[in-house]
Amino acid sequence: TLEGHSHPVSSVAFSPDSTLVASALYDQTVKIWDAATGACTQTLEGHSRRVDSVAFSPDSTLVASASYDETVKIWDAATGACTQTLEGHSEPVSSVAFSPDSTLVASASRDETVKIWDAATGTCTQTLEGHSEPVSSVAFSPDSTLVALASYDETVKIWDAATGACTQTYN
Structure with a gap:
């Protein structure tokens, strides 16, 4: 215990x-x-x-x-x-994850965004916007190239970590 x-x-x-x-x-x-x-x-x-x-x-x-x-x-x-x-977030941060290659940190927030940070410098490299409700969870793919976001808007979105492009939405 x-x-x-x-x-x-x-x-x-x-x-x-x-x-x-x-x-x-x-x-x-x-x-x-x-x-x-x-x-x-x-x-x-x-x-x-x-x-x-x-x-x-x-x-x-x-x-x-x-x-x-x-x-x-x-x-x-x-x-x-x-x-x-x-x-950089304007509302509480609800979830955080390191990329498997250790180069990035992702943070999900009630401000409906996820920010991707350079783990070495702390610089925000991407702000992922596209949810209409708070983002509750964030996870990297095993190869560190994709970021999955879960939101209260009843969707999961997959984003390219390097470009910030949304590649898929699961409803």
Whole structure:
């Protein structure tokens, strides 16, 4: 049992190397847990509103957190240091994902967009617009070339991560 949560947990993620677990909390924090021992190794503080989504980088060294404060933060999983704050959404950020090749981060928001960020620089490279309701979830294809978005508008849209073109809509 992982002990230390005193607020609702909105999201959880395993590190790809299976050594860590990250949990997103309504108390504006992210907790990092040792998967083998259950010990809390880091409490990541820096968001000003609840955290709704967490994701690990493919090499397990970074954690991304998406928050109602309209930002995504990138954290060093070992030290707990915030290395980047990604700003640009105008509503809460509901989901975050790293691309499998580690080059991109995607963030889905209640502002009906997804932003694609350069993972190294934190620069927004694409803003994907086309949903008529909040975007609730985002995922990359295994080859990192496509991004799938789920929305409250009852659709899933597939986008080209490089060009920002919508290639398919599932109703």
